[in-house]
Amino acid sequence: MLRLHSRSLDRTREIGVALHITGGKVLGAEFAFADLTTQGSAIAAIDGSAPAVALRLDATGLLVLPGIVDIHGDAFERHIMPRPGVSFDIDVALRDADRAMLACGITTAFHGVTWSWEPGLRGAGNARALVAALERLRPRLGADTRFHLRHEIFNLEAEAEIFDWLGSGRIGVLAFNDHTPAIFKGAVRAGKIAKMAERTGLSDADFMALARQVFDRGDEVPASVARIAQAARNAGVPMLSHDDASPAMRRDYRALGVGVAEFPLTVETAREASAAGEAIVFGAPNVVRGGSHLGCPGAEEMVREGLCSILASDYYYPSLPLAPFILAGNGSASLPDAWRLVSQAPAMALGLADRGAIAPGMRADLVLVDEGPQPRVVATIVGGRLAHLADQRILAGASAAAQAA
Structure with missing residues (x-):
């Protein structure tokens, strides 16, 4: 499993590289297993292909929820x-x-x-x-x-x-x-x-x-x-x-x-x-x-x-x-x-029509949660940027460009 050092992770937050979140149970209208891709500050696609330059997060066993x-x-x-x-x-x-x-x-x-x-x-x-x-x-x-x-x-x-x-x-x-x-x-x-x-x-x-x-x-x-x-x-x-x-x-x-x-x-x-x-x-x-x-x-x-x-x-x-x-x-x-x-x-x-739900075009505010026996926030993504990470094991892989960023 790939580990990104702190400088690389900080850099991915700064530039907002694309994220490809795989294996998670995503809350849309209801829960469904799906892969999710972000681009910039927005959700780009659900079950779309991974961009050439992307940080991949392995959400297997996790819920992917709106922020x-x-x-x-x-x-x-x-x-x-x-x-x-x-x-x-x-x-x-x-x-x-x-x-x-x-x-x-x-x-x-x-x-x-x-x-x-x-x-x-x-x-x-x-x-x-x-x-x-x-x-x-x-x-x-x-x-x-x-x-x-x-x-x-x-x-x-x-x-x-x-x-x-x-x-x-x-x-x-x-x-x-x-x-x-x-x-x-x-x-x-x-x-x-x-x-x-x-x-x-x-x-x-x-x-x-x-x-x-x-x-x-x-x-x-x-x-x-x-x-x-x-x-x-x-x-x-x-x-x-x-x-x-x-x-x-x-x-x-x-x-x-x-x-x-x-x-x-x-x-x-x-x-x-x-x-x-x-x-x-x-x-x-x-x-x-x-x-x-x-x-x-x-x-x-x-x-x-x-x-x-x-x-x-x-x-x-x-x-x-x-x-x-x-x-x-x-x-x-x-x-x-x-x-x-x-x-x-x-x-x-509050009139914030761009967030609160997971769908293409919506703001990429996401929370990855381990249900637990005690629910635990594993990662928090704000506007397409990885803002909080509690378990580095979800950093399943990244393109060479994302690692070098």
Whole structure:
């Protein structure tokens, strides 16, 4: 079996040589054994002949799946601040998060960056630094990484800058968040306040004083949300509403053109979104853990009921490649349908028509998975480039030109 040294492998990533993936079980409409060829950044052919210059990957015993599209992941925050008050350089953190995502088969990532009225990790300075860092680093990151702005709707001072970011194409997706109800809900106050205060660097008392000051401007919030939603529609940026608490709230956001319900808090709210044909997002960690850690609807039950169309990594990247296999193993969905929850469905909801499925002409974002007893990502291909390799044994052979590249 041929081994490519690291310089050759790095070079194949840089120039994006053709790949010829043989022997794998490929997910098209259903699973079928097929060979697959990429050329440049696209899938060139299924069961076509190998190009003269190609890196051949032996996928025997592996599944060949569309790359994962993560509509909402904020686990990168722990790469920036692994402990309260302990921060690392943003560039270092984002590169580390990129490696973690690629190892989980995530080929398109929307980093969920919360811009709140709070100081600290979710404050204005960090949001600005993150959008700038993503733009600077994007050409050097393995995954196609984009900016998902999680706008805290009481953050009224941010409105003008958000308009500018929307107009200049800096935002890939916009979500409307409101975490103030949790702050003033007595049943969860002690634990919630301590956690939120930690990431701001404020004392509990100072944090609560700031929260009350912000909350007093609540009558200004609806008009601000409407203006931002209009700006997003004008810019063609897809919008999500986060933690919809009731069917009425979902209808209110729908009226503003917000077409994706992200983590609805009640089954009735999910049904409201489903009846309108809207995409519904739940967390893959919810599936992997067997339920919500917050007492919200169980994602697996929502999948069975047809009330979940997308799974997101939320706070834990490894949950995304695992959740579809758990759903299939429990009989909650077929594996093809379960995998579409993390690939084709989020791509469609975000208007990314070039990815999420395996077919000629589609973007060559692919994941090779060993089902295991424990599913394992063996290789991740992004835009036709081998971005992650966990087992060199699949490097079955390459043309002389590919070896010399």
